[in-house]
Amino acid sequence: MATTVERLTYAAAQTARVAFYGAHYLVARVVARDAFADADTPSRKFPSLRATLKGMRALFVTDLKNAEQGLYPMPLDLADEMRRARASLLYLADIPRVAERRRRNGHDEVDADADHLPRYYRQNFHFQTDGYLSDDSARLYDFQVEALFAGTADAMRRRAYVPIARFIESRDPARMTLLDIGAGTGRFLSFVKGAQPRLKAVALDLSEPYLERARRALSKHRSVKFLAASAEDVPLDDASVDAAVSIFVFHELPPRVRIRVAREIARVLKPGGIFVLADTIQYGDISDCDGLIDAFPTLLHEPYYESFARSDLGALFGAAGLKLIDTDIAYLTKIWVFEKKAGRKPQGRKRS
Numbered sequence: 001m002a003t004t005v006e007r008l009t010y011a012a013a014q015t016a017r018v019a020f021y022g023a024h025y026l027v028a029r030v031v032a033r034d035a036f037a038d039a040d041t042p043s044r045k046f047p048s049l050r051a052t053l054k055g056m057r058a059l060f061v062t063d064l065k066n067a068e069q070g071l072y073p074m075p076l077d078l079a080d081e082m083r084r085a086r087a088s089l090l091y092l093a094d095i096p097r098v099a100e101r102r103r104r105n106g107h108d109e110v111d112a113d114a115d116h117l118p119r120y121y122r123q124n125f126h127f128q129t130d131g132y133l134s135d136d137s138a139r140l141y142d143f144q145v146e147a148l149f150a151g152t153a154d155a156m157r158r159r160a161y162v163p164i165a166r167f168i169e170s171r172d173p174a175r176m177t178l179l180d181i182g183a184g185t186g187r188f189l190s191f192v193k194g195a196q197p198r199l200k201a202v203a204l205d206l207s208e209p210y211l212e213r214a215r216r217a218l219s220k221h222r223s224v225k226f227l228a229a230s231a232e233d234v235p236l237d238d239a240s241v242d243a244a245v246s247i248f249v250f251h252e253l254p255p256r257v258r259i260r261v262a263r264e265i266a267r268v269l270k271p272g273g274i275f276v277l278a279d280t281i282q283y284g285d286i287s288d289c290d291g292l293i294d295a296f297p298t299l300l301h302e303p304y305y306e307s308f309a310r311s312d313l314g315a316l317f318g319a320a321g322l323k324l325i326d327t328d329i330a331y332l333t334k335i336w337v338f339e340k341k342a343g344r345k346p347q348g349r350k351r352s
């Protein structure tokens with residue numbers, strides 16, 4: 001159980017986060033007010049401020065409770081928060097560039113030398129400067145996500161760790177491997193290694209600059225491997241990982257690629273292993289949010305988002321051999337937990 005001081009510090013830190021990142025989001029919104037005005041049509045249902053704050057509060061109450069139960073350390077690294085907040089000026093300087101790209105629908109402006117990467121990937125998702133393919137983009141990414149979610153992104157990511165923590169509870173973490181697919185800058189694995197330093201982890205991502213950032217973020221931890229590779233062709237052996245996770249990635253994959261990635265995950269997981277997928281809520285999960293889901297793809301250049309928000313992930317992964325065993329909603333993030341049935345033959349080929 002946390003001390004009163006820890007609880008108060010947690011509440012103050014999260015409130016400060018919401019105010020700080022929320023203010024940045026508002027600045028971005030003011031600069032791009034024409035785009036938001038277009039998105040805000042009377043037929044769309046958006047959550048009220050009251051409902052938004054209620055949703056955030058519920059997220060933080062559960063986050064605190066999970067930390068108190070010992071699932072992960074209390075998120076009270078204030079020095080780290082301050083360091084991360086220093087990206088504010090970079091973020092603010094980039095807002096007009098993003099707004100201008102959105103105005104002219106400039107979503108095809110990433111590094112021309114990146115033609116070894118899949119075509120669907122070489123886009124300016126979120127109208128982001130350089131897409132996922134520069135050091136500047138990697139430096140800004142975490143801040144942009146926190147601003148978009150008004151300071152709640154880390155707490156939503158931590159929720160994806162809960163089923164993994166429970167899975168590890170009765171096992172020896174030093175003998176287990178967790179694969180993070182689309183690990184980005186390593187934010188999630190930083191929480192995981194903070195909670196379970198002995199667990200082996202693999203960070204896989206197509207972006208070298210993001211992986212480089214992840215390497216730095218995780219440099220104080222042992223037993224982390226970094227793979228610059230695609231999720232549809234994972235360079236790991238069949239049945240070689242105990243658990244896998246993927247956070248905020250699936251909505252950026254075209255439907256045909258989602259099927260290939262689901263098969264790859266089923267292939268590399270050991271029988272009895274789990275896969276945790278965390279991504280945005282879908283249509284109908286929170287009725288007041290359907291308008292947000294409608295507006296998201298055009299505001300943020302998310303070409304595959306609508307199909308994701310309508311897709312039946314239980315059926316998609318079921319066809320690959322993974323059974324849906326649980327779901328959870330953490331504010332604007334939904335978490336699906338899948339299990340690979342024990343004794344099931346791998347779907348793909350064996351790697352050398």
Ligand SMILES: C[S@@+](CC[C@H](N)C(=O)[O-])C[C@H]1O[C@@H](n2cnc3c(N)ncnc32)[C@H](O)[C@@H]1O
Binds near residue numbers: 145181184205229231
């Ligand atoms: C929206 S970011 C999510 C990053 C991180 N998981 C998080 O929690 O913020 C999507 C990430 O997935 C990576 N990605 C997208 N498609 C991929 C693919 N086919 N294979 C590997 N990584 C991919 C991108 O490079 C990017 O780092």
